[in-house]
Amino acid sequence: MSKKFPKQAIDLRNPIFNDEDKAREHLESVLWGPQGPTCPRCASYGDRVTKMAGKSTRPGVYKCKDCRKPFSVTVGSVMERSHIPLTKWVLASHLMMASKKGMSALQLHRMLNVSYEAAWFLAHRLRECPVKANPRPLGGKNKVVEGDETYIGGKAKNKAFGPPPEKAPVFALVERDGGHVRSFHVANVNSETLRPIIVKHASRKSYLMTDESRVYPSIGSEFSGHGTVNHSADEYVRLGGFIHTNTIESYFAILKRGVYGTFHSISEQHLPRYLAEFDFRYNGRHMTDAARADALLAGAKGKRLQYHQTNKAANA
Numbered sequence: 001m002s003k004k005f006p007k008q009a010i011d012l013r014n015p016i017f018n019d020e021d022k023a024r025e026h027l028e029s030v031l032w033g034p035q036g037p038t039c040p041r042c043a044s045y046g047d048r049v050t051k052m053a054g055k056s057t058r059p060g061v062y063k064c065k066d067c068r069k070p071f072s073v074t075v076g077s078v079m080e081r082s083h084i085p086l087t088k089w090v091l092a093s094h095l096m097m098a099s100k101k102g103m104s105a106l107q108l109h110r111m112l113n114v115s116y117e118a119a120w121f122l123a124h125r126l127r128e129c130p131v132k133a134n135p136r137p138l139g140g141k142n143k144v145v146e147g148d149e150t151y152i153g154g155k156a157k158n159k160a161f162g163p164p165p166e167k168a169p170v171f172a173l174v175e176r177d178g179g180h181v182r183s184f185h186v187a188n189v190n191s192e193t194l195r196p197i198i199v200k201h202a203s204r205k206s207y208l209m210t211d212e213s214r215v216y217p218s219i220g221s222e223f224s225g226h227g228t229v230n231h232s233a234d235e236y237v238r239l240g241g242f243i244h245t246n247t248i249e250s251y252f253a254i255l256k257r258g259v260y261g262t263f264h265s266i267s268e269q270h271l272p273r274y275l276a277e278f279d280f281r282y283n284g285r286h287m288t289d290a291a292r293a294d295a296l297l298a299g300a301k302g303k304r305l306q307y308h309q310t311n312k313a314a315n316a
């Protein structure tokens, strides 16, 4: 292998992208981890689980001794009952996680050689995977949390089909200096909608940085300190580089390039899933592409029900 081959890059020759058995074994190791096959119904594993063998059995099927039901790695996951080969699920997750601005359903449709509708559903099901389990608040003592709002959408080019969709407000918080981002689709931008998000997701021991919107002063007074920047006055950095919201603005720049460049327009209904995808990629930015893809896939389990929330109108 050439030394110039970037360590980050996905090796498309990896058999998990071409060999269905290898793809399934990869998913088994990512979803189940070292404890091995685990029943999706009663969480039994180890000697409570036997591998089913025999010519009439599909590969990768196990039987739980407790509930006496068979299962495979896709049962109870976003992949359950999918007709798309597991190799394509694994490849799609790697492509999405390796593309800084995301990958459109149209491009997945071409690269995976599946129908556009199948690619669209697959991508939305993968967007259900980021795990949001009881996260600790961002920031803390002597740390800075930047908060800012932006508006997504409303740029429909072809107005022959009606007025452009309304812009959807998005609020996001990021912990400065290598921390995580969390973004939220909000009904509108005011202190009633933003305060519950800010105090839940940012430690009040932090310094809060926002713009000069009237929404923030009372919320900011609950924090260790509150710095504000005046965007309209071209005032972006003050106090020796301490008072700014550049981190969250960079994040919004990636999000917007993705939304407008890759997805063209996304409906408000699906916006939370795209935000989850962009947050997850940003928060895993220090991982390799492959590790980030596996981290996404690890969240595929226990998500079967949420998939039904996906709207059938494959137009976002």
Ligand SMILES: [Zn+2]
Pocket (backbone or CB within 6 Å): 039, 040, 041, 042, 043, 044, 064, 065, 066, 067, 068, 069
């Ligand atoms: Zn069971």
